[in-house]
Amino acid sequence: MDRKDAILQHRTSLPIASVEMRLVDEVRKHDTIIIVGETGSGKTTQLPQYLSNAGFCFDGKVIGITQPRRVAAVTVAKRVAEECDVQLGQKVGYAIRFEDVTSRSTRIKYMTDGLLLREALLDPILSRYNIIIVDEAHERTVHTDVLLGLLKKVQDTRLQKQKLDKLDLNNLIQFDNGSQSSNTKLTPLKLIIMSASLDAKGFSEYFGGAKAFHVQGRQHPVDILYTYHPEPDYVDATLIMIFQIHLEEGPGDILAFLTGQEEIESVDRLVHERLKQLPEGSRNVLTVPIYSSLPSEHQMNVFKPTPVSFRKVILATNIAETSVTIPGVKYVIDTGLVKVKNYNPVTGMESLIIVPISKAQSLQRSGRAGREGPGKCFRLYPESEFWKLKDSAVPEIKRCNLSNIVLQLKALGIDNLLEFDFMEKPSREAITNSLQQLYLLGALSDDCKLTDPVGFQMARFPLDPIYSKALILSGEFKCSEEMLIVVAMLSVESIFYSPREKLEEARSAWKRFSSSDGDHQTLVIVFRAAAEYLKKIKAATSKTKAIEKNLNRWCSDNFINNRSLKHALDVHSQIKRHLEQIDMSLSSCGDDMLQFRKCLTASFFLNAAEKQPDGSYRVKATGQNVQIHPSSVLFRSKPDSIIFNELVQTNQSYVRTISRAWSPGLVSYYD
Numbered sequence: 218m219d220r221k222d223a224i225l226q227h228r229t230s231l232p233i234a235s236v237e238m239r240l241v242d243e244v245r246k247h248d249t250i251i252i253v254g255e256t257g258s259g260k261t262t263q264l265p266q267y268l269s270n271a272g273f274c275f276d277g278k279v280i281g282i283t284q285p286r287r288v289a290a291v292t293v294a295k296r297v298a299e300e301c302d303v304q305l306g307q308k309v310g311y312a313i314r315f316e317d318v319t320s321r322s323t324r325i326k327y328m329t330d331g332l333l334l335r336e337a338l339l340d341p342i343l344s345r346y347n348i349i350i351v352d353e354a355h356e357r358t359v360h361t362d363v364l365l366g367l368l369k370k371v372q373d374t375r376l377q378k379q380k381l382d383k384l385d386l387n388n389l390i391q392f393d394n395g396s397q398s399s400n401t402k403l404t405p406l407k408l409i410i411m412s413a414s415l416d417a418k419g420f421s422e423y424f425g426g427a428k429a430f431h432v433q434g435r436q437h438p439v440d441i442l443y444t445y446h447p448e449p450d451y452v453d454a455t456l457i458m459i460f461q462i463h464l465e466e467g468p469g470d471i472l473a474f475l476t477g478q479e480e481i482e483s484v485d486r487l488v489h490e491r492l493k494q495l496p497e498g499s500r501n502v503l504t505v506p507i508y509s510s511l512p513s514e515h516q517m518n519v520f521k522p523t524p525v526s527f528r529k530v531i532l533a534t535n536i537a538e539t540s541v542t543i544p545g546v547k548y549v550i551d552t553g554l555v556k557v558k559n560y561n562p563v564t565g566m567e568s569l570i571i572v573p574i575s576k577a578q579s580l581q582r583s584g585r586a587g588r589e590g591p592g593k594c595f596r597l598y599p600e601s602e603f604w605k606l607k608d609s610a611v612p613e614i615k616r617c618n619l620s621n622i623v624l625q626l627k628a629l630g631i632d633n634l635l636e637f638d639f640m641e642k643p644s645r646e647a648i649t650n651s652l653q654q655l656y657l658l659g660a661l662s663d664d665c666k667l668t669d670p671v672g673f674q675m676a677r678f679p680l681d682p683i684y685s686k687a688l689i690l691s692g693e694f695k696c697s698e699e700m701l702i703v704v705a706m707l708s709v710e711s712i713f714y715s716p717r718e719k720l721e722e723a724r725s726a727w728k729r730f731s732s733s734d735g736d737h738q739t740l741v742i743v744f745r746a747a748a749e750y751l752k753k754i755k756a757a758t759s760k761t762k763a764i765e766k767n768l769n770r771w772c773s774d775n776f777i778n779n780r781s782l783k784h785a786l787d788v789h790s791q792i793k794r795h796l797e798q799i800d801m802s803l804s805s806c807g808d809d810m811l812q813f814r815k816c817l818t819a820s821f822f823l824n825a826a827e828k829q830p831d832g833s834y835r836v837k838a839t840g841q842n843v844q845i846h847p848s849s850v851l852f853r854s855k856p857d858s859i860i861f862n863e864l865v866q867t868n869q870s871y872v873r874t875i876s877r878a879w880s881p882g883l884v885s886y887y888d
């Protein structure tokens with residue numbers, strides 16, 4: 218059977234295939250429907266194709282499908298392009314931040330929910346789309362929640378406009394009989410909310426009693442296995458499980474869910490250490506990491522076919538939890554934990570914490586095992602713990618800083634946020650806090666309107682408002698080159714890396730880069746040293762492999778995390794491109810580091826802290842007591858006033874990525 222026939226056979230065997238006509242019919246009859254169907258039943262890949270084939274893309278209109286994560290948008294689009302036998306970017310395409318693989322002929326467009334929100338800034342009634350499918354709505358990312366409210370509004374506006382158009386048309390018919398043109402009138406916006414584990418009732422109520430449709434059945438069974446007792450050390454339990462599967466189970470790749478980059482890297486190392494203890498014939502294991510701050514080309518490594526006679530072990534965060542199909546995966550290891558943002562509206566601080574997943578998430582995780590055939594999911598917790606999990610996770614909107622979202626809604630003309638139709642309203646405190654933060658950043662005026670040009674410019678930047686402001690300000694302080702580097706380096710996970718046993722060696726290597734002014738300038742020095750080195754090797758060779766090998770060696774000699782550095786280089790060029798698009802020219806402050814410090818202070822003054830007599834620091838905006846994290850270059854010198862970028866909550870409150878503040882600047886902000 219050739220590839221085309223195999224795909225056709227696969228498509229017709231999916232559970233959703235038997236209800237194609239009914240689904241199309243339901244979409245024709247209703248403006249909003251909710252579809253709940255098991256993982257792997259074919260919702261994400263098939264429904265857009267059914268709707269396109271049924272003629273919903275008339276007049277060049279597009280079916281948009283949103284995903285909470287970039288990797289899902291990209292891989293699903295690739296798969297659907299293959300199923301439709303078209304080149305990616307033609308009939309089927311995708312768009313994610315900084316990457317648009319669509320064209321005028323695109324009719325099925327996968328994208329992140331955040332990207333569709335940005336599109337609404339330019340086209341508030343989303344006129345290109347006939348249908349929007351909000352996929353994996355159970356994840357309740359802040360973007361999904363805002364999008365739902367916005368889409369409801371767009372549906373209303375389009376209905377109103379359509380009524381007006383009809384009136385106009387009637388007038389035209391009355392006054393000018395033959396002049397009706399076939400110009401493209403707005404159609405109602407069809408909205409489909411989809412997931413495998415959705416609180417269909419809650420969504421239906423929110424959409425005024427929208428009809429919920431259940432797709433029955435799954436393609437392949439997944440066996441769920443639990444531990445007898447809770448595991449005291451889930452990292453160790455994961456390692457044991459990986460080896461148990463490798464040595465005792467049949468062929469098939471393993472997907473293990475962990476909580477973050479550092480944990481993934483340490484499991485990766487430990488797997489390789491333990492492999493050395495196995496007989497040579499059993500060492501055929503390949504580990505592949507995937508987490509959100511990994512550069513996308515490295516993320517895609519998990520989708521590459523496993524070499525013959527090898528077993529692939531994918532070490533993932535929840536980034537691989539929904540929508541994706543990783544070929545070859547037969548076994549899933551679920552630690553039952555996830556790292557999430559947590560926001561304290563009283564202190565206005567956001568931090569990352571590890572919490573148990575929800576039932577919906579565990580269902581998604583096990584669903585990754587039954588994509589190509591029967592699978593097994595090993596839950597590293599007892600069944601009794603599973604029943605104690607929440608049905609679904611707390612929506613992100615309830616636990617994150619809302620400044621970015623508030624800024625975007627303001628740019629969309631939604632001024633009264635307290636009256637915005639959120640599915641679940643964020644707390645009044647969280648909204649007022651973000652309004653206050655945006656006001657202090659100069660994005661809002663006294664009467665809470667977006668300022669022109671600063672507020673509008675900030676809304677256009679695909680960055681956190683505090684970083685957008687820093688970049689805008691850096692133009693004034695003539696240090697935009699340095700600030701661009703800082704923003705890129707702060708957008709990736711830990712640049713510095715050292716194995717525990719080599720900590721002293723690493724510290725002395727880092728001294729070469731360290732600046733007595735603080736971590737921001739240190740990051741600039743590291744970035745420039747790497748860029749300089751890269752330039753040198755590129756002048757000596759054009760071979761990609763040789764360049765990569767040399768850069769990796771440079772990173773390991775200097776105890777720099779090569780993946781994070783490459784990601785930072787990538788983000789740097791992406792933001793640079795964006796600055797060029799908005800005609801912002803770059804300038805360097807050269808050796809005038811005071812200029813840079815002034816700019817850092819002016820940009821990050823919301824995160825300023827003053828030294829206390831006992832050597833701890835008091836955050837000026839909130840009064841919270843914090844310590845300088847030992848990883849900071851200022852850990853020993855402890856200057857009187859600092860600005861910082863990160864608050865880490867362990868048994869103590871630490872601040873990380875710190876610079877000496879330019880004190881006169883701070884005084885003017887707080888007096």
Ligand SMILES: Nc1ncnc2c1ncn2[C@@H]1O[C@H](COP(=O)(O)OP(=O)(O)OP(=O)(O)O)[C@@H](O)[C@H]1O
Nearest residue numbers: 256257258259260261262263296413540542588589
């Ligand atoms: N990239 C891919 N490579 C190979 N097979 C794929 C790929 N994407 C999807 N499939 C196949 O198509 C099936 C249906 O996938 P689809 O994503 O449409 O299901 P779904 O119902 O949306 O599931 P989920 O809720 O888990 O996203 C998968 O189980 C898998 O067999």
